[in-house]
Each structure stands twice: as C-alpha cells, then as structure tokens.
Amino acid sequence: MAPLNSGKTRPIRLADIAKAAGVSHGTASNVFARPEIVREEVRERVKAAAEAMGYGGPDPKGRLLRAGKVNAIGVATAEPLSYFFNDPFARVMMASISQACDATGAGISLVSAANNEQLAWNIQSALVDGFIVFCIEGGSRLVELARERKLPFVALDLDSDDEEAVAAIGVDNVAGANLAARHLTELGHRRFAVLALPCADAGFGPTTQVQVEKALYSGTRDRLRGYFAELSRFDIDVSKVLIYETVNDEESVWAGLDHIFAGAETPTAILAMSDRIALHALDWLRQHDIAVPGDVSIVGFDGVPEAAASKPPLTTIVQPIAEMGRLAVKAILENDGTFSRQSLPVELVVRASSGPSPA
Amino acid sequence: MAPLNSGKTRPIRLADIAKAAGVSHGTASNVFARPEIVREEVRERVKAAAEAMGYGGPDPKGRLLRAGKVNAIGVATAEPLSYFFNDPFARVMMASISQACDATGAGISLVSAANNEQLAWNIQSALVDGFIVFCIEGGSRLVELARERKLPFVALDLDSDDEEAVAAIGVDNVAGANLAARHLTELGHRRFAVLALPCADAGFGPTTQVQVEKALYSGTRDRLRGYFAELSRFDIDVSKVLIYETVNDEESVWAGLDHIFAGAETPTAILAMSDRIALHALDWLRQHDIAVPGDVSIVGFDGVPEAAASKPPLTTIVQPIAEMGRLAVKAILENDGTFSRQSLPVELVVRASSGPSPA
DNA sequence: AGCAAAATTTGAACCGATCCAACGAAAGTG
DNA sequence: CACTTTCGTTGGATCGGTTCAAATTTTGCT
Numbered sequence: 001m002a003p004l005n006s007g008k009t010r011p012i013r014l015a016d017i018a019k020a021a022g023v024s025h026g027t028a029s030n031v032f033a034r035p036e037i038v039r040e041e042v043r044e045r046v047k048a049a050a051e052a053m054g055y056g057g058p059d060p061k062g063r064l065l066r067a068g069k070v071n072a073i074g075v076a077t078a079e080p081l082s083y084f085f086n087d088p089f090a091r092v093m094m095a096s097i098s099q100a101c102d103a104t105g106a107g108i109s110l111v112s113a114a115n116n117e118q119l120a121w122n123i124q125s126a127l128v129d130g131f132i133v134f135c136i137e138g139g140s141r142l143v144e145l146a147r148e149r150k151l152p153f154v155a156l157d158l159d160s161d162d163e164e165a166v167a168a169i170g171v172d173n174v175a176g177a178n179l180a181a182r183h184l185t186e187l188g189h190r191r192f193a194v195l196a197l198p199c200a201d202a203g204f205g206p207t208t209q210v211q212v213e214k215a216l217y218s219g220t221r222d223r224l225r226g227y228f229a230e231l232s233r234f235d236i237d238v239s240k241v242l243i244y245e246t247v248n249d250e251e252s253v254w255a256g257l258d259h260i261f262a263g264a265e266t267p268t269a270i271l272a273m274s275d276r277i278a279l280h281a282l283d284w285l286r287q288h289d290i291a292v293p294g295d296v297s298i299v300g301f302d303g304v305p306e307a308a309a310s311k312p313p314l315t316t317i318v319q320p321i322a323e324m325g326r327l328a329v330k331a332i333l334e335n336d337g338t339f340s341r342q343s344l345p346v347e348l349v350v351r352a353s354s355g356p357s358p359a
Numbered sequence: 360m361a362p363l364n365s366g367k368t369r370p371i372r373l374a375d376i377a378k379a380a381g382v383s384h385g386t387a388s389n390v391f392a393r394p395e396i397v398r399e400e401v402r403e404r405v406k407a408a409a410e411a412m413g414y415g416g417p418d419p420k421g422r423l424l425r426a427g428k429v430n431a432i433g434v435a436t437a438e439p440l441s442y443f444f445n446d447p448f449a450r451v452m453m454a455s456i457s458q459a460c461d462a463t464g465a466g467i468s469l470v471s472a473a474n475n476e477q478l479a480w481n482i483q484s485a486l487v488d489g490f491i492v493f494c495i496e497g498g499s500r501l502v503e504l505a506r507e508r509k510l511p512f513v514a515l516d517l518d519s520d521d522e523e524a525v526a527a528i529g530v531d532n533v534a535g536a537n538l539a540a541r542h543l544t545e546l547g548h549r550r551f552a553v554l555a556l557p558c559a560d561a562g563f564g565p566t567t568q569v570q571v572e573k574a575l576y577s578g579t580r581d582r583l584r585g586y587f588a589e590l591s592r593f594d595i596d597v598s599k600v601l602i603y604e605t606v607n608d609e610e611s612v613w614a615g616l617d618h619i620f621a622g623a624e625t626p627t628a629i630l631a632m633s634d635r636i637a638l639h640a641l642d643w644l645r646q647h648d649i650a651v652p653g654d655v656s657i658v659g660f661d662g663v664p665e666a667a668a669s670k671p672p673l674t675t676i677v678q679p680i681a682e683m684g685r686l687a688v689k690a691i692l693e694n695d696g697t698f699s700r701q702s703l704p705v706e707l708v709v710r711a712s713s714g715p716s717p718a
Numbered sequence: 719a720g721c722a723a724a725a726t727t728t729g730a731a732c733c734g735a736t737c738c739a740a741c742g743a744a745a746g747t748g
Numbered sequence: 749c750a751c752t753t754t755c756g757t758t759g760g761a762t763c764g765g766t767t768c769a770a771a772t773t774t775t776g777c778t
Binding site (some may be wrong): 013014015025026029030033059060061062064065068123169299 | 734735736737738748
C-alpha cells in the first residue's frame with residue numbers, strides 16, 4: 001500500500017460501485033446508510049465491490065448537501081488559531097465548549113485568520129451550523145461577518161453600548177471592575193495604576209481615560225469605567241491614575257510597569273484588566289524586589305486557573321467561564337430564535353496578592 | 360431584528376435571488392465569486408436583491424461539493440475533545456499545528472468522541488481534507504478508521520512494531536528512554552521505579568514488564584523497553600523495578616507513588632513516562648517531604664513548557680513537538696503520496712529534578 | 719453603417735450523495 | 749387461483765452551488 005494512500009485520482013463515487021455491483025445508486029446508498037433494509041446477498045455484493053474498488057464510504061461532502069446540517073459549531077476569533085491553545089482564558093472557555101459539544105456529539109471547527117481579508121473568507125466559507133465568536137478583540141468586525149452568514153451565532157462578551165441586539169453571553173464588566181476597585185480602596189489604597197487590555201489595534205503604551213472611552217473593545221472600556229466609577233466614589237482623583245495599555249503579553253506588561261514605576265509617586269495598587277496581565281506583572285514585581293502585597297497590591301480579572309497557582313496567588317474577579325461556554329453551545333444548538341443576551345455574575349475572589357496599603 | 364436571527368426557514372438560495380434580480384444563476388454566482396467580470400449595473404442589482412431577501416451569501420455546503428476541497432484538516436483523538444485544551448502535550452502540539460494551518464489558510468476541525476461508535480461516525484462524516492491522528496491512546500482503532508476514509512492522514516507517534524506502513528511522525532521512544540535511564544544510572548542510581556503511561560483501557564495499578572510488552576499503546580511499550588534495556592546494561596536487575604501503570608492524571612500518579620513508597624526498599628530514582636506524570640509526582644513528593652533531587656531523582660518525558668517552570672525544574676526527554684506538528688500539517692497539505700514515516704530525534708535536557716544518588 | 723473583436727450573460731452539466739414515490743416480485747390469504 | 753400485503757429495488761428529483769462552451773450584446777474601427 002502506498003504511503004499516505006494513493007495520492008491523486010479518487011474519482012470513485014457511490015454510483016461507480018453501484019454500477020460495478022449491478023444495483024441502482026439508491027440501493028448502493030442504502031447499503032451504507034441503512035444496511036438492514038437491503039437483502040443480505042445484495043448488501044455483501046455491494047460491500048465487496050466497494051472494497052475491491054477502494055471506496056472509502058459515502059463522501060460526507062455529498063451527504064452534507066442533502067442533510068443540511070454539518071453537525072459542527074465554529075468558534076471564531078480575530079487572533080491567530082494558536083490563541084485557542086495558548087491563552088489561558090481561551091483554553092478554559094474552549095474546554096468548556098468542547099465538553100458541551102462532546103455531550104451532544106457536535107464537532108468543533110476553529111476559524112480564525114491573521115489578516116482581515118482572509119478572515120472574511122474563512123468565516124464565509126466555514127462549514128458550521130453556527131458560530132461562537134470570541135470578541136476579545138476586533139469584535140465588531142467579527143460579529144459583523146458572522147451575522148452576515150445568517151447562521152445562529154453568539155458573541156462571547158457583552159458590549160454594554162451595543163444595542164444592535166446581537167445574541168451575546170458575557171459578564172458585567174462594570175460591576176466586576178467595581179468589585180476590584182472597591183476591594184483595594186477598602187484596604188486603604190489611594191494611589192492606583194491600571195494595566196489595560198488593548199483599546200485599539202495600535203500597540204501598547206501609556207494612554208488616557210479619554211482614549212479608552214473611544215476603545216474599540218467594549219471590555220476594556222467597561223472595565224475602566226467600572227474602576228473609575230468606584231474610585232471616584234472614594235474621592236480618588238482618577239485623573240492622576242496612570243493607565244497603560246498593554247497587548248496582554250509579557251513585553252507590553254513589563255514595559256507598562258517600567259513606565260509606571262519610573263514616576264515619582266508610585267502606586268500601591270494595580271488594577272489589571274486580565275489575569276494574564278496580572279501574572280506577568282507579578283513576575284516583573286518579583287524581579288524588581290517589590291513585595292506583593294507588602295509594597296503593592298494587585299487584582300486581576302478573569303479567574304483563570306493559573307491565577308490560583310501563582311506566587312502569590314492572585315486576587316481576581318472570576319468570571320464563570322465554564323458556564324459561559326456551556327450556555328454558548330446551548331444557544332447555538334437549541335437555537336429557537338428566543339435567545340438574546342445574557343449577563344452572568346462575576347465574583348471577587350480574594351487571595352494573597354492584595355493586602356492593606358503600606359502607608 | 361430577531362435575536363439569534365430568524366430561527367427556522369431559510370430557503371433562500373442563489374437561484375432565488377437570481378430570479379428576483381432577473382439574471383441567470385450563472386451570473387448570480389459570478390456576482391459573489393468573481394464580481395469583477397459582471398457589469399456594475401447588474402452586480403448592484405443582484406446585490407440589492409440579495410440584501411433585500413436576506414441572503415447570507417453562497418452557502419459553502421453547495422460550493423464544497425464542486426470545489427472538492429474543504430480547506431480544513433481534521434485532528435482526531437480517542438480522548439474527549441477537551442483533551443486538546445487541557446493536556447500540556449496536546450496543547451503544544453496543537454499550537455504548532457495551528458500555526459502551520461494559519462500560514463496556509465487552512466482551518467482545523469477537532470474530531471473526537473467518548474465512545475467507539477460515536478467515534479467511527481465522527482470520523483466517517485468529518486468534513487476535512489485529511490487527518491492528523493493523535494495516537495496517544497487507542498491508536499490502532501483510530502488509525503484504522505482514518506485509513507478507511509482514504510484521505511491523507513498522518514499518525515502522530517511512531518509504533519515500532521507497526522509495519523503496516525501507515526504514514527507517521529514520531530520520535531524514537533526507545534532511544535529517549537535510553538537517555539533517561541542512562542542519565543540516572545550515571546548519577547549512581549540503582550533503585551528504580553517506573554510510572555508508566557496507560558497500557559490498556561483497564562485503568563491504573565501496579566503492572567509488570569510482561570504486561571507492558573502486550574501494551575496496546577506502542578509508546579508505553581517502547582519507553583519501557585528503552586528504560587530496561589539501558590538499566591540492564593548497567594547490571595541492574597530489572598525484575599525488581601516496580602512498574603506502576605497510571606492514566607496520566609493526578610489521582611493515578613499519586614496512587615502509584617503511595618504504592619511505590621509503601622515498600623521497604625524505596626527507589627532513589629523515578630522514570631516517568633510523561634512530563635505530566637512527573638509533574639504530578641513532584642507534587643506528591645513535595646507533600647511527603649521527600650527532597651528532589653536530594654532523596655529521589657525523577658526524569659520526565661515529552662518536554663512540555665510546564666516542565667521548565669516546575670519546582671524544581673524537571674529533567675526530561677524533550678521531543679520536538681512543534682516540529683512534529685509542522686511536519687504533520689505539511690504532510691497532509693502537500694500530500695504527494697511520497698511521505699511515509701519519519702522519526703525525529705529526542706534530547707535529554709538536564710534540569711534540577713535529577714542529581715546524584717543519595718547512597 | 720458594417721463587421722470583427724471584446725465583453726457579458728446564459729443555461730446545461732456536474733459535484734456526490736439522500737430521499738421517496740412507484741414498481742416488481744415474493745409471500746400470505748380466502 | 750385471484751388478490752392483497754410485505755419486502756426490496758429502482759430511478760428521478762433534490763440539496764446549493766460552480767463552471768464553461770456557446771449565445772448574445774457592446775464596443776471599436778473604418
């Protein structure tokens with residue numbers, strides 16, 4: 001047998017083996033789809049012919065057209081495909097999505113693309129029954145494309161401004177951010193810095209409240225609003241709070257901390273918009289011999305498993321990630337047109353990365 | 360607009376809008392596929408009709424049949440789907456596979472199923488251009504099914520006994536195991552225990568060399584052969600080496616160590632058949648105040664990123680996981696029928712989990 | 719205007735199956 | 749033996765597009 005099986009020509013269709021076996025294509029089809037209704041003698045003859053001709057069974061491509069359902073759901077993101085396997089948040093979410101899919105026998109198609117043109121094509125040509133869209137970044141474009149397919153789809157992550165009634169599952173980012181800020185203020189902290197998620201496609205660097213308000217990504221905007229609303233309630237002058245926009249990776253977080261701790265009046269509390277940011281920050285702080293929570297407290301956002309295992313364990317706002325995944329799959333599969341948007345509660349989990357303000 | 364878009368009827372076909380726009384379906388098709396060859400006036404008319412009727416663009420299900428290529432590769436495993444996102448080895452492999460797919464614009468379909476029947480159907484009906492099969496467990500059945508599809512496919516993981524010429528990419532497990540065992544013997548160790556990967560579907564528990572020789576999974580068998588061949592060269596009585604079969608999870612590894620350290624003559628060196636096993640073992644040893652490498656040395660297998668970050672960092676046999684993924688994708692996409700099996704080199708990376716024998 | 723070349727559009731064929739109404743043959747019934 | 753069932757098989761219609769040779773319309777040029 002040839003390696004990787006005979007490479008090129010494979011024009012063996014069901015019709016071919018039907019002819020070879022001397023039966024109609026209808027019967028040949030039945031041999032594979034409902035073997036019990038065809039007489040044994042015929043069945044064996046057809047199977048033998050199939051075997052002899054190297055027929056690999058009915059081609060799903062053909063079946064699909066008639067069946068209508070692909071029996072797979074697409075998960076789309078504007079990040080590269082490897083995002084699904086590398087990002088902690090995505091991984092937890094995907095694990096939960098895949099469990100829900102497994103339970104119903106549905107498959108998963110990963111859809112993504114680096115550039116926009118590719119993305120459009122990939123979404124337009126994805127063989128799926130519906131989409132779950134990771135809106136973490138580049139949300140609007142992605143949602144737009146998914147919507148155009150007129151297939152059931154759910155956006156993961158709520159956009160508080162978006163009243164276009166796209167189906168979505170998310171958490172109340174503002175409330176979560178409130179919790180984080182309140183926790184730190186109640187511990188006596190008064191000097192804050194924010195390590196923000198991306199606001200635009202522009203890269204990383206210091207930014208301002210005004211800039212963030214224009215952010216493309218609602219999560220970033222809402223979390224900042226939540227932080228600031230709460231800080232203001234405690235009479236903290238938010239205009240003095242440094243905001244550094246990261247791209248959720250080590251390099252940009254470290255650059256952010258370099259920037260933040262270069263100033264004269266350094267913060268005692270850091271609000272990180274993601275656990276990933278917070279964890280990178282923990283590394284930086286350790287390397288710079290800044291004690292956590294002795295000198296600086298830090299609160300993350302997301303509640304990924306790594307946050308519980310860090311040194312020190314991270315205080316964070318935990319999202320019900322698994323629940324979100326489950327609901328998203330349910331929404332796609334049981335799409336009865338009634339589903340719209342659902343906001344899940346977040347929770348403050350206090351661990352060892354936050355403590356009383358040193359002063 | 361209805362939530363989740365109008366739920367049920369969607370009988371709008373390209374032909375419908377062609378009729379509505381008063382053009383032939385050939386032209387209508389061109390409007391979407393090659394807009395530049397149709398006159399602007401007509402193009403706009405058709406687009407307008409499509410918009411008005413809520414047409415979501417040409418259905419890929421239809422296109423697929425004619426195009427022949429799905430432009431996606433399937434990754435199959437006998438584990439649940441969540442394996443792809445939870446297992447460290449799988450994650451690194453998948454990250455590399457997805458990078459290779461991204462580069463060529465191919466999508467990824469995750470194929471799996473808990474039970475065998477489901478699995479067969481899922482593989483038979485997967486819409487993919489080829490399969491990459493994770494043979495970690497249940498290999499033969501999976502390979503069989505994939506082969507039956509007569510699509511290009513590559514098995515990840517070499518089976519040294521398997522002469523059926525299935526295309527495969529793997530590492531020399533025997534050589535890797537040799538390296539691990541030699542490293543420890545050269546450090547003076549003489550009392551060994553082996554924490555094995557699964558041999559059968561039977562669960563976990565103590566086992567014997569004879570049992571492992573019959574193992575369903577070639578990796579397990581080959582690694583044990585490698586360990587024992589090398590230990591024998593150093594005149595170590597392998598019949599005294601305890602072998603405990605795990606299922607690669609915390610529970611079974613801990614049970615294994617309970618068992619191993621319950622005996623009178625405890626080992627000074629542990630050969631773990633995977634990093635995952637080794638990492639769980641590290642946890643157990645720490646909890647039992649057994650110093651690594653002071654009291655016991657341990658060597659893993661795989662070379663996952665977590666192994667470099669553990670406490671202490673793990674000495675292990677690193678596989679070129681990323682390279683394997685890249686090659687697998689290449690083999691599927693550029694399937695010219697020439698590819699067969701490829702064995703990649705492994706490497707011993709010495710970190711802090713192995714040291715001189717205490718005695 | 720007259721005619722060839724270029725640009726568009728058409729419609730039939732095809733991709734690979736499944737489904738189903740109709741039909742023929744074998745079995746059961748009075 | 750005529751007549752109804754039951755069982756298995758047949759072949760045409762269909763799923764939703766793409767493709768391409770041929771037909772038709774436009775354009776270019778004298």
